[in-house]
Amino acid sequence: MSIKFTMNQVSQGLHTVLGVCFVMVPVACGIPRGKVYGALVGLAFAILKEFWFDPTYEDPETSGGFIGDCEDFSFYVIGILVALAVLQLATLVHLL
Numbered sequence: 001m002s003i004k005f006t007m008n009q010v011s012q013g014l015h016t017v018l019g020v021c022f023v024m025v026p027v028a029c030g031i032p033r034g035k036v037y038g039a040l041v042g043l044a045f046a047i048l049k050e051f052w053f054d055p056t057y058e059d060p061e062t063s064g065g066f067i068g069d070c071e072d073f074s075f076y077v078i079g080i081l082v083a084l085a086v087l088q089l090a091t092l093v094h095l096l
Contacts, residue, residue, distance in 0.1 A: 012075045019046070019079020027087065035087055039080050046076035 005013075022042030026034030050069040063069060 012071070015072050015075035016079040016082070018042075019076040019081075020083040021079075022076075023080055023083035023087070035084060039084060042076060042080050046073050050076075 019042055022045070023035050023038040026038040031037065050073040054063040054069050054072075055066075064071065
């Protein structure tokens with residue numbers, strides 16, 4: 001028995017991982033307020049990538065059109081929110 005993923009599932013997983021990385025990398029590098037800057041840069045990147053670059057340079061069939069761009073954007077945001085939640089939880093646990 002093997003696990004099979006669709007291309008869309010792989011793509012959304014990678015969008016989520018990239019969203020997490022935007023927040024976690026600056027934090028891991030010790031940048032002051034890294035999670036804030038990382039989240040803002042991640043959101044700016046996601047907006048530009050999904051709502052400017054993809055409609056301009058990608059084939060609508062490949063990107064899924066506007067609905068596909070919104071879906072991709074939402075997975076970037078999910079990744080950013082997961083990373084912020086994990087960092088907040090880690091802070092709360094550390095304070096206990």
